[in-house]
Amino acid sequence: xxxxxxxxxxxxxxxxxxxxxxxxxxxxxxxxxxxxxxxxxxxxxxxxxxxxxxxxxxxxxxxxxxxxxxxxxxxxxxxxxxxxxxxxxxxxxxxxxxxxxxxxxxxxxxxxxxxxxxxxxxxxxxxxxxxxxxxxxxxxxxxxxxxxxxxxxxxxxxxxxxxxxxxxxxxxxxxxxxxxxxxxxxxxxxxxxxxxxxxxxxxxxxxxxxxxxxxxxxxxxxxxxxxxxxxxxxxxxxxxxxxxxxxxxxxxxxxxxxxxxxxxxxxxxxxxxxxxxxxxxxxxxxxxxxxxxxxxxxxxxxxxxxxxxxxxxxxxxxxxxxxxxxxxxxxxxxxxxxxxxxxxxxxxxxxxxxxxxxxxxxxxxxxxxxxxxxxxxxxxxxxxxxxxxxxxxxxxxxxxxxxxxxxxxxxxx
Numbered sequence: 001x002x003x004x005x006x007x008x009x010x011x012x013x014x015x016x017x018x019x020x021x022x023x024x025x026x027x028x029x030x031x032x033x034x035x036x037x038x039x040x041x042x043x044x045x046x047x048x049x050x051x052x053x054x055x056x057x058x059x060x061x062x063x064x065x066x067x068x069x070x071x072x073x074x075x076x077x078x079x080x081x082x083x084x085x086x087x088x089x090x091x092x093x094x095x096x097x098x099x100x101x102x103x104x105x106x107x108x109x110x111x112x113x114x115x116x117x118x119x120x121x122x123x124x125x126x127x128x129x130x131x132x133x134x135x136x137x138x139x140x141x142x143x144x145x146x147x148x149x150x151x152x153x154x155x156x157x158x159x160x161x162x163x164x165x166x167x168x169x170x171x172x173x174x175x176x177x178x179x180x181x182x183x184x185x186x187x188x189x190x191x192x193x194x195x196x197x198x199x200x201x202x203x204x205x206x207x208x209x210x211x212x213x214x215x216x217x218x219x220x221x222x223x224x225x226x227x228x229x230x231x232x233x234x235x236x237x238x239x240x241x242x243x244x245x246x247x248x249x250x251x252x253x254x255x256x257x258x259x260x261x262x263x264x265x266x267x268x269x270x271x272x273x274x275x276x277x278x279x280x281x282x283x284x285x286x287x288x289x290x291x292x293x294x295x296x297x298x299x300x301x302x303x304x305x306x307x308x309x310x311x312x313x314x315x316x317x318x319x320x321x322x323x324x325x326x327x328x329x330x331x332x333x334x335x336x337x338x339x340x341x342x343x344x345x346x347x348x349x350x351x352x353x354x355x356x357x358x359x360x361x362x363x364x365x366x367x368x369x370x371x372x373x374x375x376x377x378x379x380x381x382x383x384x385x386x387x388x389x390x391x392x393x394x395x396x397x398x399x400x401x402x403x404x405x406x407x408x409x410x411x412x413x
Contacts, residue, residue, distance in 0.1 A: 022097040023059075024411045026083055033087040035251050036402040037215075038409065039072075040079040045411045056081055059094040067095070068108075068248075070215035080215050083407070084250055108248045109217035111210055118210070118219060120246045126155045127246050127256050127386075130219065132204040137171050145195050149204040149223040151176040151244070157254040158325040158388045164286045169353050172196065173286040178262055178380075180365075182275040185227060185237060185268065192225050192237075193279065200227050200237070208241065218245025218259075237272050238372065239265045256386040257399075263379045266372040274370040278311070278346050282362035283332065283382045287319065293356025296321030298347055299393070301400070306358075309347040311366065316400045317345060318391060319360050325388045332362065333400045335381035339364040 022045065026038055056079070057064035069081040079097070087093060109127065112119040116133040119126055128151050137145040145166065152175025153161040163175035172195045179202050181193035192200040205222040225238035240262055247257040260283055266272050274280060287296070298306035300314035309317065320329025334343040344366030348359040362382065364370065372378055383403045385391065 021099070022411065023094065023413060024097075024409055025092045025094050026087070027092045027408045027410065028087045028089055029405075029408055030089060031401045031405065032089050032398065033083060033402060033407055034398055035085065035249050036083045036087070036407060037247055037257075038081055038083045038407060040409050040411070041076055042079055043076045053100045054097050055100040057096050057098060059096060064096065064098075068214035069097075070213040082215060082247065082249060087407070108212060108214040109246050111212050111217055111219070113210075118207075120217060120244075122246070122248065122256075125157065125159065126153075128154045128244070128258065130221065130244065131175075132207075132221065134203075135165065135174075137166055141171055142196055144198055144201075145171040147172075147174060147195060147201050147203070149177070149202050149221065149242070150174040154330070154386065156323060156325070156328040156386055156388050157256060158323070158328065160288075160323040160325060160328045160388070162288050162323075162328060162330060162386070164288050167286065167289065167357070169357070170286070173284075173359075176260070176283065176285050177202070178281055178283050180225065180238075180274050180280045182277040182280060183237075184273040184275060185230075186270050188229060190227050190229060190237060190272075199229055200225065202226070202240075211245075214248060216245045216247050216259075218243065235268070237266065237268060239267060254388070255391075256384070258384040258386065260382045260384060261379065263377050264372060265377050266374055269374055271371055271373045274365045274372065276365050276367055276369050277363075278366060279361065279363065280366075281364050282334075282338070282343065282380055284346075284361040285319070285330065285332070285359070287321065287358035287360070289357070290323070291321035291358045293350040296356075296358050298358075298360070300345070301342070301396070306347060306350055309345055310349060311344065311346075313340075313342040313344050315342045315404070316396055317347075317360060317362075318396055319358060320387075320391070321358065323388070327390060328388045329386075329391065331385040331387070331391055331396050331399060332360065333383045333385075333403050334362050335383070336404050338362075338380050338382075339370060339378075340366070340368065 056067045056069035072078045109122045117129040119129045134148040152163045154163040179193040208220040210219045220243040223240040224236045227237040243261045299318045301316045316333045343362045346361040350356045
């Protein structure tokens, strides 16, 4: 989802003067929905925009209940909102978008930008930090290990840090990130992951947008995958737009819902080959040093545990472990539009690094090369549920279904 800098709860610009109200229904379809993000394509509904303000209401009999909503502007503007609570299979809800005379503010997820990182915060609780300035390794460690453009820390709702960077066994591991390791440009190897090789790195280049709203808040950043071995100056081999947003869910069970979307484009005439390998791409996660083989677990959508998951494909993967609140974890979900979906994974075996440290990655090139041609866009979409306590298989399926197969919206005017 492309994030844009101007978003209001009361839609302005909004519907044309001729269209004072818009009624529509949301259908659960074949799946029960629970606290599910929903969108309505306003242009597909035949609506133009002007400078009026509108509000969204859920219809409960004759009663109209206000619902926080947010406009995603662009060529095809969309209305976003959270369909709160449970909507059972085959049931529906009715809504109306009605002209409003007065704007009403609503609390959402805040952006706090410091000298080094951009932080998303909900009700004073940190959700994640995007590191846009370079972080250097400890004194005495090769400075080639420094880099920017990654997420760390990722916090659980109770404040537990779930990610880790610069582990002494792998100084090139950076929280949540997606570099490519075995690549070739005109037959020459370029490794953007194993930084100590000095072949390449990934750098934050600039923010394209930042957005705060009652439904979601986030940012889009340009990241450059830099080739150090080109003739002449260093060259950018991949331009990546990383968009991250956190959804403002109002649930009894406190959790974070985060979208992580990467769009890559190669500017080189030759393109770049992403070689088939057990590491590379998608979205990687180095877990907190607290987790080991004895106090953490892995479960995939295909029922594989940590001992069996590596190299297999999955729609989702749940990683969780011991924390100060008892247990905390992350559900990683892959979108059906992604390459090699259901996606291959790299999951460290239980004997990794002695104590069984935990590493997880969706790895779209695990079994097959991927050639990025010049000027073409390549998208990868992921969603994360960050939780404390337990997240059941049934809940995991429900969250993945909302991501991959959203409910149907029908306009009735």
